[in-house]
Every structure is written in C-alpha cells, then in structure tokens.
Amino acid sequence: MSDQSTTKQEPNTPSRRLKWVPTSTDHIIAAEKRLLSLAKTGYKTEQVNIGSGPPGSKIKWFRSSSNEPRYINTVTFDSSEDSPTIVLIHGYGASQGFFFRNFRTLASKFRVIAIDLLGWGGSSRPDFTCKSTEETEAWFIDSFEEWRKAKNLTNFILLGHSFGGYVASKYALKHPEHVKHLILAGPAGFTNESEHSSEQFAKFKSSWKGAVANHFWESNFTPQKLIRGLGPWGRNIVQKYTGNRFGSYSQGDPLTEEESKLLTEYFYHTLAAKASGELCLKYIFSFGAFARKPLLESASEWKVPTTFIYGYEDWMNYRGAELARKEMKVPCEIIRVPQAGHYVFIDNPSGFHEAVLYACHKYIYPGSSEVPLFPQGLTAV
Secondary structure, eight states: OEEEEEOOOOTTSOSSOOTTSOOOHHHHHHHHHHHHGGGOSOEEEEEEEOOOOOTTOSSTTTOSSSOOOOEEEEEEEOOOTTOOEEEEEOOTTOOGGGGTTTHHHHHTTSEEEEEOOTTSTTSOOOOOOOOSHHHHHHHHHHHHHHHHHHHTOOSEEEEEETHHHHHHHHHHHHOGGGEEEEEEESOSOSSOHHHHOOHHHHHHHTSHHHHHHHHHHHTTOOHHHHHHHTGGGHHHHHHHHHHIIIIITOSSSOOOHHHHHHHHHHHHHHHHSOOSGGGGHHHHEETTTEESSOGGGGGGGOOSOEEEEEETTOSSOTHHHHHHHHHOSSOEEEEEESSOOSOHHHHSHHHHHHHHHHHTHHHHSTTOOOOOOOOTTOEEO
16 A cells, blocks of 8 residues: 655664653654554655755754755655645644544545654654744745655645644745645634633633743643653553543544554654654744734735634634634635534544535636535534
C-alpha cells in the first residue's frame, strides 16, 4: 500500500534515544505506517528536502550549529490524475496521521497531500531559536513555502486544523496566488484575550493558580515536556488521554480498540521526540490560547475564499469566524457539524467529509452548473 523509497532520515535526529524516552524518528515513521494502514488506500511517503543554510543564517528555520538540510515528512494518497489537490495541515501537538479517518474518503475526490509541519511528527526537528511572534510565524510560513516550491504545487485547496488553521491562514495571506480555497477546521488565533475572554477565565487568571499556570506558559513549559519528563511512563498518560478524549468521553463516533491503540502509539512517539516546533506556543498565543497577532485584524486583507468548519462542541468558538466574515471581501461560509468537538474530523468523519465536499463542489465538478444542496444535518451559520 505504501512506497517509502524516497524516505530519508533527518540527519540531526539520533536513530535511537536513551531508554528513558523510548522513541526516535524510526519509531515515528513505523507508528505512522501502522496508523495509515487503517486508511486502506494506497499512498507514498517522502521526506521533501526544503534546503539548507550556513550556521548563523538569518533564516530562522535554518539557524543551528550545522548546515544540514531540513525535510518535511509528506504523505500523498493515490487519486485520479484530474483530481483537485488538497493539502492538509495538522494542529498543535498533532501530526498528519491524525487525519487517518479521512484519507480514504477524501482521496476518492481529491489528490490528498498531508504534511508534518517543520519541527513536528516525522519532519526535521531543528533547534527552535525564534524569539518573537514574527520570527515564529516565518518559521512555519517560509518553510511551508519552500516545501511548496520543492513539490511544484500551485492552485491547491489548503485545509488546516486548529493551529494548522492559523498557519494556513497566515500562509494564504502572504501567498494567496497559490491557494484557491481555504478550509479552516476549528482554527485557532482569530481573536485575542480582550475580545474573547470569559469572565470565568479572567477570574481564574487573577487567582494564584492562574498566576502559576501563566508562569508555566510564559516559561514555554509544553505538554510534550511533561511526557518526555515522565520517560517510559509518559506513554500511559497519552494512552489515558486518547482513551478518554476519543473513547469514553468522545463527542461523536468513538475510536475502535484498534484505532485507539494505533493512534496512541503514534501520538506518543510524536510527542516524546525532540522538542522543536512545539516551542512556538508562547510566541503565537498568550495564556489561554489567545492569539498575540489575531487573524481578525487581517480579515479585511483576505484574498482567498474560505470555509470554516466547527464541531458543535468545539472549544474554539465560531463567533470569531463570524466577526472575521464581516470584514472579509471574499466568499466565506461557516459550517457547524453535530456530534463533534475540536477534532471534528475524528469525532464525526462523515459530517466533516460532507462539509468539505460541499465547500469544494465546484473544484470536484468543474464546469457543472448544478448548485449543491446543503448537507442534511449540518448547520450553516
């Protein structure tokens, strides 16, 4: 089913870490392969070389003590030659494998390409040296653009989830000529704290517990650091989270036992690997996951037609999208999917697929004069 002949291991990443943190790039790629077997559709993986730079380079995602090249882990699924291209970008803490429930259906209509952002999943994990929001945004936007050049892509649909939605939006703002439609699933970063903070959060933040939590946030203490610090016991934390979030307390279609086992293994290895892209957190968001440079401020500059997709129970409030739509000068729609939370594509894959296919009808059936019916059961805002 898969072709990994072009895969190349990141030179800076040890093939095997100390046993206290039992993971490696090899573990990530192997766990990815097992998880993607659930998609039951053909694909190929490759490590796309996005170039190298000398030590001390001003390009932030090259800056390190070496001039070794960087790679973006890329998975392309089999499709018909005339299918429109859709590129999937994962959220914070996740990697491209999280879309495992969606690949087969989407590949029946699209040429699906899923990537791990630089510093995540099976991609290169260079030292994270960014010191500002601007540098951090450039880390992701510019490395994605180098990947696009290497793949010779243009005129594609770009789909981003959560933090991936933030990156996709920032990329489309800078390079709108390459993106024909933007799909944002539960995107982060549309509003700041002053616009969207609840009274309950404000009260918590002013408490001593909030002060401690804010200190950890500003110190860039990430969930991944906790997993690594627990060593071999970190896997149990991941297993408990996966079992609860996507099983016992699922807001939609719970994972099967096999799905849960394979996702847990994959999730653990991607979290426990070397810290890199995860360290973007405090530079992009303030405590509470509020954007330091909200996308709402750029809504009037939007040049790409956009579809927002939210689960009914998504903790990312769709009101931010409503505010942005008022400022946009391009077509924009907001779709809500029932029986789904923040991971709408895992919780209710069929509802998510219907929303995506509806949004992309004119690209799937070019030249068709038929007006698609809005999917039954979904809600247009």
